[in-house]
Amino acid sequence: MNRRTFVKASTMGMLLSQSSLLFAKNSSRSEGQSIFPKRLKEGDTIVLVAPAGALNQKVELDIAVESFQAMGLKVQVGKHVLDRDGYFAGKDEDRAADINDAFADPTIKGIFAIRGGWGCNRILPFLDFDLIAKNPKILFGYSDITTLLNSLYQRTGLVSFHGPVGVSYWGQDQAQQMRQMIFEGGKFTIQNQPDKDEKALTQRKNRIQVINSGSVEGRLVGGNLTVLTSMVGTPYFPDMQGKILFLEDVDESIYRIDRYLSTLQLAGKLQQLAGVAFGQCTDCNPEKGYGGFTLLQILEHYFKPLGIPAYMGGQFGHVRDNNILPVGVKVELNADLGSLRLLESPVS
Structure with missing residues (x-):
């Protein structure tokens, strides 16, 4: 099942009703204000989360873990990464919980999506944007992770990163660019x-x-x-x-x-x-x-x-x-x- 099929499967009416309630609960940021996450350094611990589609094979998780370890990072795996609920990596509340827990955990310095697919829209009502704003960290991914990158910026001002997910190809060029941008904080x-x-x-x-x-x-x-x-x-x-x-x-x-x-x-x-x-x-x-x-x-x-x-x-x-x-x-x-x-x- 491809991403377009996933999009067709959404139930936006339910999402809008839930999100409007949460929007009243969590206040938006001041317009134009950006929050910059702290840079990574070698030896930092990151966590892999699966906010959208389920993994097809466990070996994909192994490859992702090894890729980030090769960049000098310690890797934890979100509690629900290997869950499955239809084509999702677990229930909406559980996928959101992995993200909330990662932002709340002071030992976690970066949050990387292991894959995209479809499903991030569905977890928005369960994200704690106030918690996220108070604990800014690196969030990284692309494709369906577009939802998280933009909603977090809109609601909290958090700067995040559109780039390869865990199961993507990670070569020397990608590793070097991540080092320049996220480890060194370079302007290039x-x-x-x-x-x-x-x-x-x-x-x-x-x-x-x-x-x-x-x-x-x-x-x-x-x-x-x-x-x-x-x-x-x-x-x-x-x-x-x-x-x-x-x-x-x-x-x-x-x-x-x-x-x-x-x-x-x-x-x-x-x-x-x-x-x-x-x-x-x-x-x-x-x-x-x-x-x-x-x-x-x-x-x-x-x-x-x-x-x-x-x-x-x-x-x-x-x-x-x-x-x-x-x-x-x-x-x-x-x-x-x-x-x-x-x-x-x-x-x-």
Whole structure:
């Protein structure tokens, strides 16, 4: 079962009624205020959580643990990581409890999702945002984890990280970027790697396509387009005013990308943006036959009229070499270079 099927399985009516009650209980942060988690250091303990889909095999957990150990970290495993409730890694309350417990535990310095899938929307009513705000820590993941990254930033101001989950490919490039960003707190530029084909006369892979030229500064929000759109109309959807939006997706028809962007436009969200970086849309192929649109044509339809700096082809999303992007950090987007330059350290 893929992520799109998971999204169809949601019961948003129940979620909205529960979340409205919780929203009244937990106060929102002051607008514009960001909270920076403490940086990691070698020997720190992190915890693996499964806030969405269930693991297919236990060996996936073993690989994830070993990957983080190779980066000099001690690894604990959330109590419910190996649970199963249908296609979820346990019941909604239990998956949320692992996250709440991790933020409450002073020995835990970072929280890493072991996989995505579908299910993070369902645990939002059970998260203790007041507890999270008082105990800021690194939260890391992507795909369905888009829900957590953006809701935590919206509700608490916590800066978090869109990057590989535990079962993702972790190579030297990903480890080095995590060390620069989360261990050292460096301010550097995130952009595509050069083509490794030294015989090619020009860049063939990881190419940027400019939608609107220019550069702009703003705080970074976003993630998976499908998941982000599923949050529209809830108190967890991130404020878009003056923000730089980054988007990616996987296994979607072009008309669905069109549908999601139309939803954001009709909700008045796209018009508030300062800039857009669209990453990879893996296995998002044009419809066959006459009359189909390319992904670039759809993006141009929505972003060109806005006149804001925008590009597509960023090296982030459901790809092996997935760049890490800090949600809530001020960056400079340069559409002509296809780059995001960190203007502040993402950790304290």
